[in-house]
Amino acid sequence: MALVCFPFKKEHIPTVLRNVEIATNHPNVSIVLLAAACSNDCFHEISKAIAAKSASSDPYPVPVRVEVQERLGVNLRPGKGDGMNSALRYFMKAHTLPENKLTAPLQRIHFYDADIESFDKAWITKAEEGTSLGYDVVRHYFPRSSTDAQVTWQVTKVGFALLWPRTTLPWVQQPLGGELCFTRRVVEKLLSDQRVVRQSNWGIDTLYTFVCAQNGYSLLEAYMPQGKMHALYGGLRDLKTMLCECFAAVQSLKDEHVQSSATVHRIDPPAAVPESITSKIGYDVEKSLKLLRENWSDRQMELLTLFPSDIQDGLLAASEWPEYMFMDEDAWIRAYKVYLDNFVLDDEDWRELLFKTWVARVLNYTMRHVLRGYHVAQQANTDMVMKLHMKRSLAA
Ligand code: GDP
Numbered sequence: 164m165a166l167v168c169f170p171f172k173k174e175h176i177p178t179v180l181r182n183v184e185i186a187t188n189h190p191n192v193s194i195v196l197l198a199a200a201c202s203n204d205c206f207h208e209i210s211k212a213i214a215a216k217s218a219s220s221d222p223y224p225v226p227v228r229v230e231v232q233e234r235l236g237v238n239l240r241p242g243k244g245d246g247m248n249s250a251l252r253y254f255m256k257a258h259t260l261p262e263n264k265l266t267a268p269l270q271r272i273h274f275y276d277a278d279i280e281s282f283d284k285a286w287i288t289k290a291e292e293g294t295s296l297g298y299d300v301v302r303h304y305f306p307r308s309s310t311d312a313q314v315t316w317q318v319t320k321v322g323f324a325l326l327w328p329r330t331t332l333p334w335v336q337q338p339l340g341g342e343l344c345f346t347r348r349v350v351e352k353l354l355s356d357q358r359v360v361r362q363s364n365w366g367i368d369t370l371y372t373f374v375c376a377q378n379g380y381s382l383l384e385a386y387m388p389q390g391k392m393h394a395l396y397g398g399l400r401d402l403k404t405m406l407c408e409c410f411a412a413v414q415s416l417k418d419e420h421v422q423s424s425a426t427v428h429r430i431d432p433p434a435a436v437p438e439s440i441t442s443k444i445g446y447d448v449e450k451s452l453k454l455l456r457e458n459w460s461d462r463q464m465e466l467l468t469l470f471p472s473d474i475q476d477g478l479l480a481a482s483e484w485p486e487y488m489f490m491d492e493d494a495w496i497r498a499y500k501v502y503l504d505n506f507v508l509d510d511e512d513w514r515e516l517l518f519k520t521w522v523a524r525v526l527n528y529t530m531r532h533v534l535r536g537y538h539v540a541q542q543a544n545t546d547m548v549m550k551l552h553m554k555r556s557l558a559a
Contacts, residue, residue, distance in 0.1 A: 299345070467516070478523070
């Protein structure tokens with residue numbers, strides 16, 4: 164008895180409909196929910212297509228609902244967090260709605276990004292198998308291009324290793340992954356936690372990962388060897404909102420305590436990475452070089468004085484000429500600590516400064532590690548987090 168949810172905002176409609184078709188035909192799925200960001204054109208077109216299929220001579224084998232997300236957060240931007248939390252609320256009450264014809268409360272909710280082109284029934288099966296084995300949470304993980312996942316590596320994994328080194332958090336493979344499955348007791352806990360319900364923006368994935376670890380829920384990370392083929396972003400600037408919101412989510416938790424107990428956490432072994440992924444470049448390097456010089460203000464120059472002098476000097480130089488070799492792992496971690504103490508999410512100067520610091524970090528990583536090949540780059544990411552985790556664990 165599972166619900167599969169696809170949160171969506173504006174996506175390629177045939178891909179979404181194809182994914183709905185796959186989910187509705189899975190034997191463990193009782194209902195599919197499309198959680199829409201708003202009633203935009205994409206919402207109307209998808210609703211129309213679902214209604215037509217449902218009324219046809221060949222309807223879906225299970226109910227498919229299209230619902231606009233509720234406004235659950237208060238202060239933060241309404242975004243994917245409201246979408247996912249609205250789906251959790253729908254999941255809890257789905258069996259009480261007569262139109263769904265469900266005979267018992269649903270036991271598991273799965274989330275999959277609506278734009279996954281490589282989605283197939285194996286994603287659902289692996290998560291279902293994990294929960295049948297008794298895991299509270301199953302997260303999917305998959306190989307990614309070495310220039311992808313730079314919010315995950317530089318922000319979330321570094322933050323987890325810095326703040327909660329002796330816990331399971333730094334070991335979570337893809338803590339911002341949107342493909343995951345929760346059992347009912349986890350959903351109950353998440354919805355009773357105001358930190359989660361308030362997290363209406365991109366920070367929701369951080370909160371789900373963190374709160375599950377803090378509550379000691381067992382976690383299986385299921386490996387999907389085919390990777391996640393999905394719509395690509397243009398330049399790094401597209402990621403600015405996500406970067407700032409994911410950083411602020413970690414920052415909002417920095418004083419929280421997580422028990423360093425032996426939470427059950429299994430990670431499926433990964434397999435050889437296909438060439439289509441090892442050879443892919445995830446962002447436009449030339450365009451990103453220009454970002455370092457953009458949108459400087461006098462106030463950002465003032466804020467720079469809070470940083471160690473080598474970082475100040477480096478960013479000042481970068482405002483004139485694309486310099487980034489100063490932003491190595493060590494400098495990034497020192498800068499990260501300054502942001503943890505001072506960053507303000509709704510202050511545009513802080514957002515822009517964090518963004519440029521991160522661009523310098525991503526360029527540094529690209530030129531020093533990605534150039535030497537996929538595996539060297541992945542190793543450099545892992546080393547950065549694991550060295551930090553070890554150093555902080557020993558100091559704790
Ligand atoms: P990425 O995969 O992390 O780059 O993020 P995407 O932009 O692909 O978004 C992940 C999924 O969340 C996609 O299915 C989006 O359509 C969906 N999404 C993004 N923003 C919102 C939102 O505000 N509300 C809802 N309901 N879905 C959203």
